[in-house]
Amino acid sequence: xxxxxxxxxxxxxxxxxxxxxxxxxxxxxxxxxxxxxxxxxxxxxxxxxxxxxxxxxxxxxxxxxxxxxxxxxxxxxxxxxxxxxxxxxxxxxxxxxxxxxxxxxxxxxxxxxxxxxxxxxxxxxxxxxxxxxxxxxxxxxxxxxxxxxxxxxxxxxxxxxxxxxxxxxxxxxxxxxxxxxxxxxxxxxxxxxxxxxxxxxxxxxxxxxxxxxxxxxxxxxxxxxxxxxxxxxxxxxxxxxxxxxxxxxxxxxxxxxxxxxxxxxxxxxxxxxxxxxxxxxxxxxxxxxxxxxxxxxxxxxxxxxxxxxxxxxxxxxx
Amino acid sequence: xxxxxxxxxxxxxxxxxxxxxxxxxxxxxxxxxxxxxxxxxxxxxxxxxxxxxxxxxxxxxxxxxxxxxxxxxxxxxxxxxxxxxxxxxxxxxxxxxxxxxxxxxxxxxxxxxxxxxxxxxxxxxxxxxxxxxxxxxxxxxxxxxxxxxxxxxxxxxxxxxxxxxxxxxxxxxxxxxxxxxxxxxxxxxxxxxxxxxxxxxxxxxxxxxxxxxxxxxxxxxxxxxxxxxxxxxxxxxxxxxxxxxxxxxxxxxxxxxxxxxxxxxxxxxxxxxxxxxxxxxxxxxxxxxxxxxxxxxxxxxxxxx
Numbered sequence: 001x002x003x004x005x006x007x008x009x010x011x012x013x014x015x016x017x018x019x020x021x022x023x024x025x026x027x028x029x030x031x032x033x034x035x036x037x038x039x040x041x042x043x044x045x046x047x048x049x050x051x052x053x054x055x056x057x058x059x060x061x062x063x064x065x066x067x068x069x070x071x072x073x074x075x076x077x078x079x080x081x082x083x084x085x086x087x088x089x090x091x092x093x094x095x096x097x098x099x100x101x102x103x104x105x106x107x108x109x110x111x112x113x114x115x116x117x118x119x120x121x122x123x124x125x126x127x128x129x130x131x132x133x134x135x136x137x138x139x140x141x142x143x144x145x146x147x148x149x150x151x152x153x154x155x156x157x158x159x160x161x162x163x164x165x166x167x168x169x170x171x172x173x174x175x176x177x178x179x180x181x182x183x184x185x186x187x188x189x190x191x192x193x194x195x196x197x198x199x200x201x202x203x204x205x206x207x208x209x210x211x212x213x214x215x216x217x218x219x220x221x222x223x224x225x226x227x228x229x230x231x232x233x234x235x236x237x238x239x240x241x242x243x244x245x246x247x248x249x250x251x252x253x254x255x256x257x258x259x260x261x262x263x264x265x266x267x268x269x270x271x272x273x274x275x276x277x278x279x280x281x282x283x284x285x286x287x288x289x290x291x292x293x294x295x296x297x298x299x300x301x302x303x304x305x306x307x308x309x310x311x312x313x314x315x316x317x318x
Numbered sequence: 319x320x321x322x323x324x325x326x327x328x329x330x331x332x333x334x335x336x337x338x339x340x341x342x343x344x345x346x347x348x349x350x351x352x353x354x355x356x357x358x359x360x361x362x363x364x365x366x367x368x369x370x371x372x373x374x375x376x377x378x379x380x381x382x383x384x385x386x387x388x389x390x391x392x393x394x395x396x397x398x399x400x401x402x403x404x405x406x407x408x409x410x411x412x413x414x415x416x417x418x419x420x421x422x423x424x425x426x427x428x429x430x431x432x433x434x435x436x437x438x439x440x441x442x443x444x445x446x447x448x449x450x451x452x453x454x455x456x457x458x459x460x461x462x463x464x465x466x467x468x469x470x471x472x473x474x475x476x477x478x479x480x481x482x483x484x485x486x487x488x489x490x491x492x493x494x495x496x497x498x499x500x501x502x503x504x505x506x507x508x509x510x511x512x513x514x515x516x517x518x519x520x521x522x523x524x525x526x527x528x529x530x531x532x533x534x535x536x537x538x539x540x541x542x543x544x545x546x547x548x549x550x551x552x553x554x555x556x557x558x559x560x561x562x563x564x565x566x567x568x569x570x571x572x573x574x575x576x577x578x579x580x581x582x583x584x585x586x587x588x589x590x591x592x593x594x595x596x597x598x599x600x601x602x603x604x605x606x607x608x609x610x611x612x613x614x615x616x617x618x619x620x621x622x623x
Binding site: 003004006007010011014015016109110111113114115116117118119120121315316317318 | 366369370371372373387388389392395397399401403404405406407408412415416417419420421422423425464468
């Protein structure tokens with residue numbers, strides 16, 4: 001395994017696309033965070049003419065509460081969620097690309113043939129590739145998470161007066177009425193961030209399976225994207241059309257489980273209220289979070305399992 | 319016979335057409351074995367089956383007595399299969415070093431093996447260049463270097479001179495001859511007949527997935543040889559043709575030379591023919607064995623099969 005890992009390092013160390021993804025995603029997340037943080041610390045209310053004193057008081061309370069609310073995502077540990085959330089689309093796309101590229105290009109370049117001739121144990125080779133991909137994803141995710149933890153020190157956003165958020169006069173008047181407003185715990189922040197990591201892993205598993213099956217990185221990305229979109233549409237259609245007894249079927253869909261996982265994590269962290277998000281969709285049946293997570297885990301394990309089945313049986317015609 | 323490769327009843331089809339249809343082969347250790355066949359005859363598929371890259375539907379393959387695609391067998395095998403395949407963003411040396419690492423060689427040993435292999439194929443001067451800038455010929459040489467990286471006992475080469483300039487072709491042929499001198503077994507798939515004639519001691523001819531000939535190159539060439547029998551007069555040649563025809567030997571006239579016959583005399587010897595004709599009072603003025611070219615034998619074997 002040691003020589004396989006050393007070979008992996010020799011293989012990826014000069015691949016600029018890999019390092020652009022691994023370092024570019026945290027850079028993009030930081031840029032998005034910095035831009036939001038810049039505007040997060042300000043809140044202005046413009047008034048014209050004479051404002052009655054009781055309204056002035058109300059405006060001052062709402063301004064203080066809004067300032068505190070806008071600053072919340074940039075306070076530790078909520079800043080981790082903000083940073084990871086900002087990188088989420090890139091993280092999912094990036095992990096899918098890495099997977100499709102590192103697996104699919106072996107077929108496109110024909111190097112899989114040399115690999116199999118020198119190291120015929122295909123399953124061990126694929127396990128090492130999976131470890132490499134996992135390592136790259138963890139490195140990217142780790143950088144984003146650490147940046148999220150450190151960002152409040154470097155890009156400081158005045159937290160304002162957090163007690164203004166609990167002022168009875170502003171309750172229900174600022175922010176999302178169904179969303180709890182308040183600081184998140186470190187455990188809650190890591191739960192939400194972790195759910196996004198799981199989504200990235202699912203993207204990696206799907207794109208990798210497509211790459212091994214289709215033997216091309218570009219075709220795999222396209223196929224995985226089309227599958228995700230098509231599955232989402234079909235699931236939504238089924239949820240609105242199927243009788244209630246059969247609505248569990250679309251609930252099994254990968255894209256549905258991904259959306260639910262993030263929603264469940266946000267609810268668990270106190271960042272979203274139960275019943276919000278996708279559960280508003282027509283025909284939605286909420287599954288217990290543990291059941292939903294188990295279905296998603298089955299998807300991910302199943303897709304990774306298919307990697308091994310496909311490569312073990314594959315004729316190497318390259 | 320101590321075999322490097324032993325193939326029995328090999329069968330594999332793609333779609334409705336069998337690519338390899340019941341092949342039996344025995345490649346002795348230390349031989350240079352030519353594998354001839356027109357394009358699409360199943361040569362590359364056979365090689366892929368031998369290397370365990372694809373699996374047969376029927377039949378068995380043994381490399382040094384072991385299963386194809388097993389670690390122990392492949393450790394003794396170096397192969398060039400069709401187009402060279404390398405990581406385009408790495409240099410020639412980095413590519414070889416990577417594969418040496420994959421083969422389990424420690425870093426310094428792998429690097430030295432890469433240097434040695436590049437030197438053997440004449441690529442030392444461009445060892446640090448990225449392979450995506452390599453010409454077809456350079457890539458082909460690099461593929462040879464990869465095949466030789468682990469100092470294999472058996473070298474399987476699939477069209478190794480493809481894309482090489484005349485100088486490169488001569489070098490690669492020299493390299494194959496050198497491998498043979500060093501006691502390596504070389505399995506050379508090609509459709510360049512001169513390559514087989516120059517380098518191989520044994521040859522198999524494949525046509526539409528079936529083996530149509532297998533044996534020593536010398537024997538194959540003898541199979542196609544004919545006897546030119548010249549007489550003083552055309553009348554004698556006509557009489558000789560009748561005699562030979564009655565003896566079941568095919569003859570044909572030679573162009574505008576009415577006094578000469580070409581006799582397909584296998585399996586008899588030229589002295590048998592001479593004796594047969596002399597018995598009828600016909601004394602040839604000249605008897606010359608015309609050795610067939612591998613090209614004509616190959617065409618005879620592969621046309622109309």
